[in-house]
Amino acid sequence: MKSTTTLILFVLLNLNYSFAQDLELELFASNLDRPVNIKHAGDARLFVAEQDGLIKIINASGAIETTPFLDIDSRVRSTGNEQGLLGLAFHPDYVINGYFFVNYINNSGDTVVSRFSRDGSNPSSADQNSEFIIITYDQPFSNHNGGDLAFGADGYLYISSGDGGSGGDPQGNSQNTSNLLGNILRIDINTVTPTQNYSIPSDNPFIGSSTARGEIWAYGLRNPWKFSFDRMNGDIWIGDVGQGDYEEINRASASEGGLNYGWRCYEGSSVYNTLDCPSSSTLTFPVSEYNHFDGEFKCSITGGYRYRGTTYPSFDGWYFFADYCSGEIGFLVYDSTFDIWNITLKDFSGNWSAFGEGVNGEIYISDLQSGNIYKLTDSLLGLDDYSLGSISLYPNPAKLELNIDFSKSNSVISSEILIYNMQGKVIKTVSRNTEMIQKINTSELSDGVYILKINAENGAQYTKKLVIN
Numbered sequence: 001m002k003s004t005t006t007l008i009l010f011v012l013l014n015l016n017y018s019f020a021q022d023l024e025l026e027l028f029a030s031n032l033d034r035p036v037n038i039k040h041a042g043d044a045r046l047f048v049a050e051q052d053g054l055i056k057i058i059n060a061s062g063a064i065e066t067t068p069f070l071d072i073d074s075r076v077r078s079t080g081n082e083q084g085l086l087g088l089a090f091h092p093d094y095v096i097n098g099y100f101f102v103n104y105i106n107n108s109g110d111t112v113v114s115r116f117s118r119d120g121s122n123p124s125s126a127d128q129n130s131e132f133i134i135i136t137y138d139q140p141f142s143n144h145n146g147g148d149l150a151f152g153a154d155g156y157l158y159i160s161s162g163d164g165g166s167g168g169d170p171q172g173n174s175q176n177t178s179n180l181l182g183n184i185l186r187i188d189i190n191t192v193t194p195t196q197n198y199s200i201p202s203d204n205p206f207i208g209s210s211t212a213r214g215e216i217w218a219y220g221l222r223n224p225w226k227f228s229f230d231r232m233n234g235d236i237w238i239g240d241v242g243q244g245d246y247e248e249i250n251r252a253s254a255s256e257g258g259l260n261y262g263w264r265c266y267e268g269s270s271v272y273n274t275l276d277c278p279s280s281s282t283l284t285f286p287v288s289e290y291n292h293f294d295g296e297f298k299c300s301i302t303g304g305y306r307y308r309g310t311t312y313p314s315f316d317g318w319y320f321f322a323d324y325c326s327g328e329i330g331f332l333v334y335d336s337t338f339d340i341w342n343i344t345l346k347d348f349s350g351n352w353s354a355f356g357e358g359v360n361g362e363i364y365i366s367d368l369q370s371g372n373i374y375k376l377t378d379s380l381l382g383l384d385d386y387s388l389g390s391i392s393l394y395p396n397p398a399k400l401e402l403n404i405d406f407s408k409s410n411s412v413i414s415s416e417i418l419i420y421n422m423q424g425k426v427i428k429t430v431s432r433n434t435e436m437i438q439k440i441n442t443s444e445l446s447d448g449v450y451i452l453k454i455n456a457e458n459g460a461q462y463t464k465k466l467v468i469n
Contacts, residue, residue, distance in 0.1 A: 023329065023346055025374035028364060029062045034084070035366040035373065037148070038356025041090045041100070046356060046364065048373065051084035052076065053104065057124055058373065070116060070126040076104045079142075082165075082223075083109070086147025091189075092155055094118070100126070101134070101157060101189070103147045111145060112136050113159060115189065134189060134197050135215075137180045141165025144223040144241075152186075153234040153254060156201055158217065159185040160224040160238070168243060168273065169264040174220050175277065177212035182263065184224065184238065186217035205258030218252070220261040220283065226303035226354060229254075231361065239303020239321050240286075243267050245293070247301035248286035249321060249332065259284040288332050288341045290323075295345075299325035302352050309361030310397070310467050312378040313449045320363055320376060322352035329365070329376075350374075360469065391454065397467035400443045404454075407436040413456055419466065420451045442468055 029046075037049035044060035047069060053076035057065040078084030087103030094100060098118030106112045117130040134157075139145055144162030152158055163169045163182035174182030191199040206212035223241040230237065234254035240261065242248060246268030250261050261284055265277035268289040292298045304320040319332040319341075327349045332341040353368035363376045390408040406413065417440070419428040427450070430440050445468045454462040 022379045023331070024377050024379045025329075025348065025365070026377045027372060028375045029058045029064055029373040030371060031064065032056065032366070032371040032373065034353075034368055035371060036084065036086060036353050036368065037088045038354050038364055038366060038373065039088045039090060040357070040359045041094050042359060044359060046358065046373070047088060047090075048356075048366070049085050049088045049102070051086075051368075052078045053085045055085075055088060055102075055126070065124055067125065069124065070102070071128065072102070072104065072131075075106060075131075077107050077109055078105070080105075082143045082145050082162075086145060087113075087149035087159070089149035089151055089157065092151050101149055103149050103159065105139065105145060105147075106136075109142065110136060110139050111147070111161070113149070113157075132197065135159075135185075135187065137161070139164060140171060146221075146224050148224065148226050150227065150229055152229055152236070154201075155188075155190070156186050157189045157198075158227070158236070159187070160221075160227050161185060162223040162225075163221070163263065169222065172264070172276075174222065174263045175260075175265065177206060177209075177216055177219055180213055180215060182219055182221050183216045184218040184221065184227065184236070185215045186257070187215055203257070217257050218259045218261065220259075220263050220265075221250075222263040222267075224303070225300070228303065228305045228355070228357070230306045231308050231357070232306075235306075237303060237306060237319055239301040241300045242289075242292075243272065246270060246289050246291050247298065247323065248289040249301070249303065249319070250284065251287040251319075252284070261286075288343050290330070290343060290345065296326040296328065296347070298323045298328070302354065304355035304365070305357045305363050307361065307363055307376075309358075309363070310447070310449050310469055311360075311362060312376075313465075314378055315376075320355060320365075322348075322350075322355070322365065324351055324353065324368075327352070391462050391464070393452065393464055393466065396465075397469045398442050399469065400441070402440045402442050402466065404438045404440065404452075405436070406438065413454055416455070418453045419445075420453065421448075 034051035035048045036051045039047050046058040049055050053073035054068045055070040057069050076085050083105040085104040089101045091099035103113050113134045115132040117127045119125040119127050144165040146160035146162040148160040161183045163174045187198040189198050200214040207214040221240050224238045227238040238250040240248045248268045264273050269285045302322045306319045307315040322329045328345040329348050330345040350367035351369045354366045356364040366373050392405045413432050417430040421427050447469045450466040452464045452466045
């Protein structure tokens with residue numbers, strides 16, 4: 001049987017969590033030029049790729065470094081709406097080796113994936129002359145270039161490739177595994193071969209095939225403009241831009257290579273062109289999709305991330321995405337009872353071109369036209385949402401020590417300060433001392449979200465969210 005204290009907290013948490021779904025945007029940085037990719041390099045900074053060929057650094061305060069981290073404008077064709085510097089990824093050992101990778105359209109109109117190196121004497125600058133080309137492939141048209149990059153938990157580099165462009169995949173590239181278009185590619189950039197500046201992982205699904213390219217990890221995609229990995233379990237999430245009616249979101253576990261997502265046979269889960277198509281039983285259909293028929297004009301999905309930060313626990317496990325034309329930002333929430341992902345679209349104003357995940361799992365989004373970067377926030381459950389009265393905590397998030405400031409409180413505090421985990425279990429009890437600012441050792445607490453509760457002798461309760469990281 002739950003104790004009265006635990007039961008009160010359980011009810012309080014559930015009342016707040018039931019309504020803690022007020023997605024808002026907080027301006028983080030501005031004055032960027034056509035930002036199309038956001039990544040971190042293992043620290044609090046964000047690196048933003050601009051479509052014309054520059055990468056800029058945003059510091060933790062939101063200030064932008066005056067000098068670009070990388071400038072390859074002269075090597076990049078960005079005249080087409082979907083051309084330019086499109087992708088950025090930092091090597092898992094970037095802190096040690098200084099390697100990062102970019103995906104861009106060159107002056108011939110074709111895709112180039114290259115490695116660059118950090119400047120040996122300046123961590124805020126790249127060596128502009130260090131380009132080492134990894135892989136290139138032709139682009140028959142100016143659109144549908146994909147262009148995103150990310151490292152999986154396996155250490156391999158994944159590359160998104162569109163179907164080559166035009167409309168309706170006229171060349172049938174997405175169902176043709178003999179080329180590199182319409183795919184997610186997976187390569188080992190740590191090992192070169194006599195003929196290539198990369199190698200193919202031994203467990204890639206088509207390795208050794210005489211008819212399919214070994215680099216292919218998944219195929220049947222139209223224009224996977226953005227994809228990401230769930231930092232908790234390694235699942236890949238792909239936002240694939242639709243033709244004219246449907247935008248789709250695909251998901252697969254880290255071990256599910258060789259999946260065929262069905263384009264051009266299907267747009268989302270609806271038939272598009274089934275001439276010379278495999279059986280639908282062999283295809284992998286979207287985990288979710290939305291159409292262009294209802295509400296605001298929609299045109300192009302921007303895939304995002306599954307939230308794994310700690311600041312907004314009500315977001316935990318939500319997959320965020322957006323539509324470029326309608327300005328809506330959406331999220332998928334898993335319903336374990338029915339084993340489905342419920343989709344919600346919320347109205348915002350922006351041409352959303354990219355999501356980014358900070359080093360601590362917080363999520364950011366870029367507006368192509370304004371050049372602004374925003375942070376996704378939950379206005380109903382920020383760090384101060386449980387700050388009833390005049391008691392304050394700092395630092396919050398905390399690591400080794402927490403300060404509780406009672407100096408502005410007129411209430412007489414009872415003898416105990418309680419810290420609960422998110423399941424309502426008391427995991428730490430601290431006696432109240434006579435200091436106006438009482439210090440509490442938090443070094444033994446694991447990283448995560450907790451609830452700190454303080455009772456006053458007049459019956460008032462102070463309940464505050466505490467983050468440890």
